[in-house]
Amino acid sequence: xxxxxxxxxxxxxxxxxxxxxxxxxxxxxxxxxxxxxxxxxxxxxxxxxxxxxxxxxxxxxxxxxxxxxxxxxxxxxxxxxxxxxxxxxxxxxxxxxxxxxxxxxxxxxxxxxxxxxxxxxxxxxxxxxxxxxxxxxxxxxxxxxxxxxxxxxxxxxxxxxxxxxxxxxxxxxxxxxxxxxxxxxxxxxxxxx
Numbered sequence: 001x002x003x004x005x006x007x008x009x010x011x012x013x014x015x016x017x018x019x020x021x022x023x024x025x026x027x028x029x030x031x032x033x034x035x036x037x038x039x040x041x042x043x044x045x046x047x048x049x050x051x052x053x054x055x056x057x058x059x060x061x062x063x064x065x066x067x068x069x070x071x072x073x074x075x076x077x078x079x080x081x082x083x084x085x086x087x088x089x090x091x092x093x094x095x096x097x098x099x100x101x102x103x104x105x106x107x108x109x110x111x112x113x114x115x116x117x118x119x120x121x122x123x124x125x126x127x128x129x130x131x132x133x134x135x136x137x138x139x140x141x142x143x144x145x146x147x148x149x150x151x152x153x154x155x156x157x158x159x160x161x162x163x164x165x166x167x168x169x170x171x172x173x174x175x176x177x178x179x180x181x182x183x184x185x186x187x188x189x190x191x192x193x
Contacts, residue, residue, distance in 0.1 A: 003171040008137060011125040011165060015054040018162070027057030029185035030160060034061050034121070037181065037188065039156035043118035045071040047085065047144075047155070050094065050102045055123060056160045056185070062088060073113060074104045081140050085113040114144055115151040122179065124159045126167050131178035131191030133159050134170040145177040156180050163187075 001009075018026075034040055046065055051058040065072050072088040077098060086104040094102040114120060122141055126134040135141050148155065157179040163186040181190045 004134065004137065007134060007170065008125055011134075014164060015162070018054060023054065023057065026162065026185040027060050030056050030058070030183060031060035031064060033185065033188055034158070034160065034183045035064060037119075037156075037158065037183070039119045039158065039181070040065070040070075043070060043156075045073065045117045047073040047075075047114045047117040047120040048088075049075055049121065049123055051123070051160075052100045052102070056162055058121070058160060059091075061121075061160075063091065066090065073109070073117060075140070075144075076103045076108060077101060077140065078111075081138050082111055082143050083114070083140050084111055085109045111143075112147060112151065115148055115153040115155075117153075117155045119156040119158060120144070120148070122157060122159045124161060124165075126165045126170050127159045127161060127179060127182045127189075128167050128170045129191075130169075131180065131182075132170050132172045132176055133179050142175055142177075146175065149177065158183055160184075 048062050066088055073085045074088050075083040076086055086106040086108055088104050089106055093105045095105050097103040124133045124135050159179050159182045161182055161184050163184040
């Protein structure tokens with residue numbers, strides 16, 4: 001098993017150990033920390049996602065951004081694991097999709113719609129002291145980050161995690177991209193290029 005796979009397994013196992021109470025209290029704290037970021041406070045368009053399972057909860061964050069009038073783009077998983085995007089129109093416009101995901105029911109905007117975002121909120125399992133993110137291994141967000149880089153756009157890249165998932169080092173590959181910040185329920189850590 002690869003170093004990344006071993007780390008992923010350990011991090012997913014740690015998430016399984018979180019109590020329901022810990023999960024419930026983490027979501028509003030995560031939202032408060034993220035909403036205090038200048039990159040989100042001044043954003044007109046934010047690419048986000050609806051958390052699933054034991055991921056740090058994003059519903060409060062997404063709903064608050066939407067209530068503030070921010071254009072929130074949510075991913076739509078394509079058969080090839082790439083992501084299309086659609087505008088969030090409220091919780092009543094989310095539909096169950098594959099892999100336990102919830103996706104917006106609105107018009108699909110295309111894979112490159114994410115390049116118009118002022119900030120991109122990324123799921124992950126860990127981020128290290130250099131800002132290198134460890135994802136789940138499906139490659140969906142690696143493609144998103146490559147598309148952003150190719151487009152020349154420069155949105156703020158922010159990972160949403162639990163505090164214990166900020167680690168000393170994650171294994172990296174040439175296609176991996178660093179992020180500018182990680183938000184946890186306990187606070188924000190910024191990285192310099």
